[in-house]
Every structure is written in C-alpha cells, then in structure tokens.
Amino acid sequence: xxxxxxxxxxxxxxxxxxxxxxxxxxxxxxQKVEELSxxxxxxxxxxxxxAVENLLKLQFIEPVASEDSRRKxxxxxxxxxxxxxxxxxxxxxxxxxxxxxxx
Amino acid sequence: MARQGYAxxxxxxxxxxxxxxxxxxxxxxxxxxxxxxxxxxDYRALFEDSGWRHLSxxxxxxxxxxxxxxxxxxxxxxxxVDSKAARYKRLSDMWISLASAFIPIFAVLISTGSINSAAxxxxxxxxxxxxxxxxxxxAFWRSFLFETPFAVGRGFxxxxxxxxxxxxxxxxxxxNQQYKRTHEGIR
Numbered sequence: 001x002x003x004x005x006x007x008x009x010x011x012x013x014x015x016x017x018x019x020x021x022x023x024x025x026x027x028x029x030x031q032k033v034e035e036l037s038x039x040x041x042x043x044x045x046x047x048x049x050x051a052v053e054n055l056l057k058l059q060f061i062e063p064v065a066s067e068d069s070r071r072k073x074x075x076x077x078x079x080x081x082x083x084x085x086x087x088x089x090x091x092x093x094x095x096x097x098x099x100x101x102x103x
Numbered sequence: 104m105a106r107q108g109y110a111x112x113x114x115x116x117x118x119x120x121x122x123x124x125x126x127x128x129x130x131x132x133x134x135x136x137x138x139x140x141x142x143x144x145d146y147r148a149l150f151e152d153s154g155w156r157h158l159s160x161x162x163x164x165x166x167x168x169x170x171x172x173x174x175x176x177x178x179x180x181x182x183x184v185d186s187k188a189a190r191y192k193r194l195s196d197m198w199i200s201l202a203s204a205f206i207p208i209f210a211v212l213i214s215t216g217s218i219n220s221a222a223x224x225x226x227x228x229x230x231x232x233x234x235x236x237x238x239x240x241x242a243f244w245r246s247f248l249f250e251t252p253f254a255v256g257r258g259f260x261x262x263x264x265x266x267x268x269x270x271x272x273x274x275x276x277x278x279n280q281q282y283k284r285t286h287e288g289i290r
Contacts, residue, residue: 012183025148025149026145026148026149026152027148027149027152027153030153042177042182043156043182044150044153044177044179044180044181044182044186045150045152045153045155045177045188046131046133046150046179046180046181046187046190047180047182047183047184048145049135049147049149050186050189064141069144070144070145070148071148071152072141072142072145072150078108079122083174095107
C-alpha cells in the first residue's frame with residue numbers, strides 16, 4: 001500500500017492537529033502545543049501562523065465561528081483526523097518493533 | 104538604534120525614528136500580505152498575544168514590523184528554520200510578480216513600435232523644434248534646454264521599464280539566495 005504523501009507529520013504539525021481536537025485560536029494553539037509536548041515544543045508566533053495557513057490549505061483544519069471578533073478559531077477536519085490517526089499508527093508501529101528489537 | 108536612544112516608530116518612504124530613552128530591544132520583520140482586513144487583525148492579535156507589539160505595516164504593505172513587548176517573551180518571531188526561510192520565499196515571490204507585471208507592458212511598447220531605437224544612436228531625432236540645429240548662441244541654448252526634458256521623455260523614458268524589470272528580478276534573486284541560505288542554516 002502506498003503511504004500518504006503527508007506522512008510522516010512534523011512534530012509541530014502533529015501537536016497542532018492534536019491540539020485542535022477542540023476549537024482554539026492561534027495563541028491557545030501555541031499554549032496547548034507546549035503543554036501537550038511537555039514543554040518540548042515552543043512555537044513562535046510567525047511559525048505558528050505559517051503552520052496554520054498551511055494546514056488550512058491542506059484542509060486538515062478549518063475555521064469555525066467564534067465570539068472573538070479579532071481572533072480566528074480553528075478545528076480539525078475529518079481529513080485532519082485521518083492523517084493524525086495514520087501518523088499515530090506509524091509511530092506506534094515504530095515503538096512496537098523497537099520494543100521487540102531491544103528486549 | 105534603540106540602544107542609542109532612537110525608537111523605531113514606523114515606516115513611510117524611509118524608516119522613522121524618534122528620540123527616546125535608550126533601551127535594549129528586539130525588533131523583527133515579517134513579510135506578509137492579507138486579502139481581508141479580518142485576516143490582518145487575526146495575524147496581529149496572534150503576535151500581540153505572544154508578546155509582540157505591531158510597530159508598522161498595513162493589510163497590504165507586506166512588511167510587518169514587531170517589537171518585543173513581553174519581558175519573558177520569545178526572542179524571535181520564528182522558532183524553526185523552515186518558517187524563517189519561508190519569509191524570504193514570500194519576499195522573493197513578491198519581487199518576481201512585480202518584475203513580471205512589467206514584462207507585458209514592455210512587450211506592448213516593443214510590438215507597437217513605441218520605442219525609437221534609432222534615437223539611441225542619434226538623439227538629435229528627439230528634438231522637434233523646427234530649425235533648432237541651425238540656431239546659435241543664447242537662442243539655441245534656450246530652445247535646446249527647454250526641449251531637452253521632453254526629448255529625454257520621448258527617447259529614453261521607456262528604459263525605466265526594463266530597468267525596473269532587471270532591478271526587481273535582482274531583488275527576487277537576492278531574496279531567493281537568502282531563502283536558500285537560511286534553509287541551509289547559514290545566517
């Protein structure tokens with residue numbers, strides 16, 4: 001089976017998609033990514049903005065209506081969810097084989 | 104500049120500085136244009152939330168300047184090499200589109216025969232005053248100097264178009280070089 005060309009996801013993209021299981025605006029995404037990664041991934045504003053723009057283009061995330069007049073709110077799409085699962089399974093497989101090999 | 108007591112306050116035709124208390128600060132530039140005002144507001148809100156103050160730039164100005172506002176905020180507006188390099192890519196793309204915008208104009212000038220190439224070698228052709236070259240002394244100089252700006256316009260103004268194409272292409276090339284260099288991690 002041919003692998004999806006978007007795999008593997010980068011660490012930041014993976015965490016952004018995971019963070020967007022719940023709708024969030026830009027700065028909240030940054031905070032969630034930092035929290036989810038245990039402080040390992042700290043994104044700067046310009047980098048996050050570009051990443052969100054790219055994920056919107058790929059239709060992995062989409063804007064949703066928000067009460068905030070200035071900040072746009074995004075949420076993961078079904079397509080984004082699929083790619084997140086695929087990458088999770090990819091990493092899970094790596095963990096399984098590594099565990100077996102290093103035992 | 105900020106360390107010497109000049110605060111960067113904006114950009115019009117040049118950079119605008121005002122006398123201020125000397126301070127150690129961080130000013131960063133991004134390059135981005137926005138289709139909608141709401142997109143621009145969202146962009147600025149994200150930077151403000153992350154501890155940056157928007158100093159200069161409008162929805163379609165492209166250049167966006169930010170000053171570090173939060174004590175414990177980030178030192179840079181980019182946290183990875185790809186996004187840092189992508190800024191130069193956007194800049195390069197803008198110069199390319201600007202350069203290519205002038206190509207059809209240039210093509211039209213050529214195809215309609217608007218360019219007087221003979222005048223490049225014989226600028227006298229550009230002066231239309233009857234009997235100008237037979238005049239002498241003050242009368243000649245008065246007529247000659249009076250018509251020179253028009254003659255230059257007639258004969259050489261078109262050179263601005265290829266000059267702009269070349270200049271913009273050069274800027275695009277430079278920005279692209281910077282893009283590649285940043286991508287390779289050499290700064």
